[in-house]
Amino acid sequence: MVLNFIWIGFLVIAFIVAVVQLIFFGNPQVFSDVINSTFDSAKTGFEISLGLTGVLSLWLGIMKIGENGGVLNSFSRLVAPFFSKIFPDIPKNHPAMGSMFMNISANILGLDNAATPMGLKAMSELQEINPQKDTASDPMIMFLVLNTAGLCLIPISVMVYRAQLGAANPADVFLPIVLATYFAALTGLISVAIYQKINLFNRTIMGTLLGMTSLIAGIIYFLSGLPKEKIALYSSFAASFILFSIIISFVVTAAFRKVNVYDSFIEGAKEGFKVAIGIVPYLIAILVAIGMFRASGAMTMLTDGITWLVALTGINTEFVGALPTAIMKPLSGSGARGMMVDAMKLNGPDSFVGRLSCIIQGSTDTTFYILAVYFGSVGIKNTRYAVICGLLADFAGITAAILLGYLFFH
Numbered sequence: 001m002v003l004n005f006i007w008i009g010f011l012v013i014a015f016i017v018a019v020v021q022l023i024f025f026g027n028p029q030v031f032s033d034v035i036n037s038t039f040d041s042a043k044t045g046f047e048i049s050l051g052l053t054g055v056l057s058l059w060l061g062i063m064k065i066g067e068n069g070g071v072l073n074s075f076s077r078l079v080a081p082f083f084s085k086i087f088p089d090i091p092k093n094h095p096a097m098g099s100m101f102m103n104i105s106a107n108i109l110g111l112d113n114a115a116t117p118m119g120l121k122a123m124s125e126l127q128e129i130n131p132q133k134d135t136a137s138d139p140m141i142m143f144l145v146l147n148t149a150g151l152c153l154i155p156i157s158v159m160v161y162r163a164q165l166g167a168a169n170p171a172d173v174f175l176p177i178v179l180a181t182y183f184a185a186l187t188g189l190i191s192v193a194i195y196q197k198i199n200l201f202n203r204t205i206m207g208t209l210l211g212m213t214s215l216i217a218g219i220i221y222f223l224s225g226l227p228k229e230k231i232a233l234y235s236s237f238a239a240s241f242i243l244f245s246i247i248i249s250f251v252v253t254a255a256f257r258k259v260n261v262y263d264s265f266i267e268g269a270k271e272g273f274k275v276a277i278g279i280v281p282y283l284i285a286i287l288v289a290i291g292m293f294r295a296s297g298a299m300t301m302l303t304d305g306i307t308w309l310v311a312l313t314g315i316n317t318e319f320v321g322a323l324p325t326a327i328m329k330p331l332s333g334s335g336a337r338g339m340m341v342d343a344m345k346l347n348g349p350d351s352f353v354g355r356l357s358c359i360i361q362g363s364t365d366t367t368f369y370i371l372a373v374y375f376g377s378v379g380i381k382n383t384r385y386a387v388i389c390g391l392l393a394d395f396a397g398i399t400a401a402i403l404l405g406y407l408f409f410h
Helices: 002-025 029-068 071-086 095-108 112-128 138-149 156-164 170-196 203-224 228-256 261-295 298-313 318-328 333-347 352-363 367-377 386-409
Strands: none
Touching: 002 029, 002 261, 002 298, 029 071, 029 095, 029 112, 029 228, 029 261, 071 095, 071 203, 071 228, 095 112, 095 138, 112 138, 112 261, 112 367, 138 170, 138 367, 138 386, 156 170, 156 333, 156 352, 170 203, 170 352, 170 386, 228 261, 261 298, 261 367, 298 318, 318 333, 318 352, 318 386, 333 352, 352 386, 367 386
């Protein structure tokens, strides 16, 4: 229901803005731009889904090896004390626990391509125990919001873009990104816990959160003592090493337990292909609406209006140049990435706006994209309060990113 209103809202606003531009500014070209954006967005949606096919087949194949080899059950037992408190409706030792743990771990390491198939696998397993197949369950919403918060300790992709555009120190945004994304994740967890009446003062939950905070502080302390040019190198190595270790451990463990590794991989890969095909219509629908909203000029009007309002308060308005990335981030990952690159090209990668755009890009994840892909993969239509909590996490992450940008670079 929520996605239905959002989708209609984007289309209606795009039409109204286009009509305004025609009547008051004599710009008939806007209608052609909007229509062209539908074709471009539909093509992009299909290409993204097509690109996901190979990745999904690979990683769901690897996940099936881990499942048949018993590794995911081991992960389930490892995270059971904490996950059983924030996912009280999931049965003990359910395989979804292991899949969710792998997904969240991949996100933390900045391994987007590995995280998505693991997340879709977890969502499929959660759907198996969902009593209302077209309505998001409490565990589904908690899991999705933790994904939209985008907790990431190694923002490799942002640093790569900065390096490509000639930043003096591509990794100089690392620390503010880590801090901003942690605030987003914490806000997402708390907001869902309030809706679901989860006791956050439980000893296990508090201990885990304090442990995560200590871990993040330790990583920041270690990396802050390294030369700037080595931070990206260490981060990339750690992520690649851990990912490769996971693959090898899955295969070796399954082989040791006399599981047919090849057949397990093929079985999982077939599931990946089916999931990728199922995503296509949901992804195209949301991307077309976003593309029309952007092409109509509604996005430009929104940012101009915010600039005017901020100026009235007397607050420094330099951050507004990075707001297109912030506004686009919950809607489209590729769109936000494009806004970030544009900001760096226009203002310079080492400018305040350029750096702030990068921090915002890494501070949270694409709420509506994840909503469309994850819920769409299992046919969820009623998302309940998932959008509200996801956007709260986005708001916290983006607000923290702006404040940290001023703290670090202004």
